Amino acid sequence: MPNDHVKLPVSTSNDREHQSDIMPNNHERQPANMPNNHERQPANMPNNHEHQPAGATTVPLTINVNGKDHSLLIEPNLTLKQVLQFHLGLIGAKEMCDRGACGSCTVIMDGKPTLSCNILAAECGGKTVETVEGIAAIPKWKPLIDAYCKWDAMQCGYCTPGFLVAAKALLDKNPTPTEREINEALSGNICICGTYPRHSQAILEAVRKMAEEGDI
Amino acid sequence: MAGGGDLLGALKDDIFPEYPKTIVNIKTIPGLDDIKLEDGMIKIGALATLADIARNPIIAADAAALSEAAGKASSPTLRETTTIGGNLCQMPRCWYYRKLNNRFNCVRKGGEKCFALAGDNRYHSIFGGMAFKTAPNVNKTCIAVNQSELAPVLVVMGAKFVTTEREIEADAFFSVGVMSATVLGPGEILTEIKIPVGEYSRRCRYKRFAFRKSIDFPIINLAISANSDGNYRIYLGGVAPVPYRAANAEALLKGCEMSPELAKEAGDAAAAGARPFEANAYKVQLVKTLVKRELLAM
Numbered sequence: 001m002p003n004d005h006v007k008l009p010v011s012t013s014n015d016r017e018h019q020s021d022i023m024p025n026n027h028e029r030q031p032a033n034m035p036n037n038h039e040r041q042p043a044n045m046p047n048n049h050e051h052q053p054a055g056a057t058t059v060p061l062t063i064n065v066n067g068k069d070h071s072l073l074i075e076p077n078l079t080l081k082q083v084l085q086f087h088l089g090l091i092g093a094k095e096m097c098d099r100g101a102c103g104s105c106t107v108i109m110d111g112k113p114t115l116s117c118n119i120l121a122a123e124c125g126g127k128t129v130e131t132v133e134g135i136a137a138i139p140k141w142k143p144l145i146d147a148y149c150k151w152d153a154m155q156c157g158y159c160t161p162g163f164l165v166a167a168k169a170l171l172d173k174n175p176t177p178t179e180r181e182i183n184e185a186l187s188g189n190i191c192i193c194g195t196y197p198r199h200s201q202a203i204l205e206a207v208r209k210m211a212e213e214g215d216i
Numbered sequence: 217m218a219g220g221g222d223l224l225g226a227l228k229d230d231i232f233p234e235y236p237k238t239i240v241n242i243k244t245i246p247g248l249d250d251i252k253l254e255d256g257m258i259k260i261g262a263l264a265t266l267a268d269i270a271r272n273p274i275i276a277a278d279a280a281a282l283s284e285a286a287g288k289a290s291s292p293t294l295r296e297t298t299t300i301g302g303n304l305c306q307m308p309r310c311w312y313y314r315k316l317n318n319r320f321n322c323v324r325k326g327g328e329k330c331f332a333l334a335g336d337n338r339y340h341s342i343f344g345g346m347a348f349k350t351a352p353n354v355n356k357t358c359i360a361v362n363q364s365e366l367a368p369v370l371v372v373m374g375a376k377f378v379t380t381e382r383e384i385e386a387d388a389f390f391s392v393g394v395m396s397a398t399v400l401g402p403g404e405i406l407t408e409i410k411i412p413v414g415e416y417s418r419r420c421r422y423k424r425f426a427f428r429k430s431i432d433f434p435i436i437n438l439a440i441s442a443n444s445d446g447n448y449r450i451y452l453g454g455v456a457p458v459p460y461r462a463a464n465a466e467a468l469l470k471g472c473e474m475s476p477e478l479a480k481e482a483g484d485a486a487a488a489g490a491r492p493f494e495a496n497a498y499k500v501q502l503v504k505t506l507v508k509r510e511l512l513a514m
Contacts, residue, residue: 079224099225100294101431112267112296118224119297120217123241166293187430188291 059122065090066134074121081105081116084131092132092161096190103189104162106169107131113169113188132161135168143213144168144206151202155193163189167203176207218243218263219298221290222306230317232395233325248407249299251275258411262301266365267292269300278413281369281420281439288424289365291431301406304367304377304389305398308360308457309433310340323356326394332359338495339435339454342487342503346392346457358392358457359493365424367459368439368451370409373417378408387451390458415443423510425502436502440510446471450486450507455499462486465507474511483508 058073065088072087079098084090084107093116096104100118107116108130116129135141144167147153154160163186170177170185177185182200191199217223217239226232227239242248242263249263251272258279260269269275270287289295289303307313312320312331321327327350332340337359345357367390375386381404391399400406411417420441424434436454448469450462464485472478483504490500 098228100221101291103291103293106293113293114296115293118220118294120220120224120241123243185292188293190431 061121061125063121063124063126064128066130066137076120076122078121079117080107080109080114080119080121080124080129083121084116084129090131090133092136093165094158094161096158101190102159102162103166104159106162106165106189108165108169108172111169111172113166115188130165130168132165135165140210141168143209144171144203147202147206147209148199151198151205153195153198153202154191155195159189159191159193163191163199167199167206171203171207176211177203179204217241219265219302221294221298221302223302226307226314229314231314231325233318233321233327242405253278253413256413258413258417260300260409260411262406262408263299266290266295266298266300266303270295279369279373279411279417279420281422281441282366282373282411282417285365285369285422285424285437285439294431300366300409303364304370304409305400305406306364307395307397308358309363310358310360311336313360322358323350324358324360324392324394326350330356330358333357333493336495337493340493340496341456342490342492342496342499343456343460344491348392348394350394361454361456362390362397362458363433363454364459365434365437365453368437368453369420369422370411371451371459371461372420372439372441372449373411374449375412376410377406378410379404379406387459387461392457416441416449419443419514421510421514423506425506436499436506438503438506438510440507440514442469442514450482452486452503452507455490455503462507464488469511474514476512479508479511480504482511 059076061072061074063070070088072083074083074087081093081095084093093107094104095117096102098117100115103115105115105117106113108114109124109127136145144164148160148164166186166189170182174181179200182203186199245263248261249268250261251264251268251274252259253274258274266286266289270283276283290298308324310332312322312335313324320331323330330345339361341359341361345359347355347357350356371386377384377386377389379400384399389398420439422439424437426432426434434454436452438450438452440448440450442448448466450465452460452462465482468485469478469482486507487500487503492500
């Protein structure tokens with residue numbers, strides 16, 4: 001009996017129905033708007049056209065990400081977050097709510113903190129985008145990252161890149177923020193682990209350290 | 217699509233019975249995000265972002281309540297991309313309307329019934345629904361509220377909304393229709409908001425009540441203004457399908473000296489005629505208290 005292992009203890013007349021209950025077709029189970037498996041592959045897969053909807057065409061996009069110019073052919077339905085991940089392999093900006101409500105996907109676009117899940121990449125032609133990877137590569141911001149580590153301003157860490165980018169955007173504009181200003185600037189980011197007080201502690205310490213080193 | 221704060225989420229959630237085939241990017245129209253003072257009016261292009269409005273010195277000087285309202289909408293990051301036009305034209309946040317995959321094909325989407333009437337209506341209207349035509353000779357009622365952060369302030373300031381086809385008084389702009397929260401017709405877009413600078417814009421006060429300070433829509437927001445003759449304008453958001461004018465309270469206050477007793481009476485008058493549903497009677501008390509407090513703080 002090759003099929004023994006999939007049968008329920010209580011047998012009914014309709015085995016076929018049972019089988020489909022126990023072993024659902026995984027593919028059908030996925031909600032319609034889940035990205036398909038191709039999209040989930042590690043990011044630096046080259047331009048994978050299979051996840052575009054029928055009838056969609058690609059559009060050209062020239063974008064400067066972390067100081068490097070990129071000329072891409074992208075699907076018009078992709079958000080900036082998805083292009084950063086699937087086309088450029090930058091997985092720092094995280095997709096959590098995907099509705100612009102949590103701040104995990106924050107990037108800096110033309111100097112302003114922007115939610116990359118809430119903007120279509122096709123609109124970003126000619127823009128300059130800075131992601132958490134770009135910030136981490138600049139020695140000037142090492143004290144900020146060190147302070148985040150020292151104060152342990154994270155638990156699961158999923159929201160941390162968004163917080164860090166928002167903090168950097170704040171420090172660009174206001175190099176000596178008060179705790180209140182920090183809290184206000186980070187109020188668009190949600191951390192479900194509740195590490196909020198540590199973020200302001202870490203940023204305040206980074207500000208002190210950077211002032212000592214003469215970076216700001 | 218401009219800032220995309222409303223539409224992009226709606227498309228991702230698949231809440232519409234039909235998808236638009238094409239989405240037009242209007243963000244790149246030059247000059248539509250200007251903020252300037254001209255002929256005694258503050259003119260704000262519809263593409264001006266909420267962050268631009270919140271930190272603009274012209275608005276801060278002559279219409280401070282608008283800066284305050286814009287600075288409290290959604291979250292600091294989202295304010296950098298979302299626009300004043302989108303804030304005014306946004307669709308309601310009713311959870312039946314917004315449910316994933318068009319689970320509830322409600323009257324605002326051309327469907328048969330309003331699910332909030334018999335369902336969970338804790339965030340819905342306390343001044344009844346608003347009837348509109350879903351088809352010729354078919355009248356339906358929606359009880360979702362207008363939760364625009366800026367609408368009450370602009371109406372109180374007597375703003376005028378310029379579209380591609382006409383100029384509309386702010387309080388006549390908001391409406392209820394199938395897939396629409398304004399009187400804009402097909403192909404018509406909001407281009408400019410004109411605020412007459414004067415006593416109503418300078419003395420305006422704005423207050424919102426929400427569960428969270430950030431990333432939250434107001435449960436109730438209100439704007440109050442008065443001129444030196446003692447004429448008051450009071451508008452409430454979040455209590456009716458369009459910004460609600462507390463006409464009873466305005467009449468009561470006309471020409472009177474403010475006192476704690478009068479403020480309390482005005483608060484009660486503002487909530488007069490409220491017909492809350494089973495889950496939202498708390499909003500009546502909120503209206504009374506907020507109006508009273510803001511009048512005393514003026």
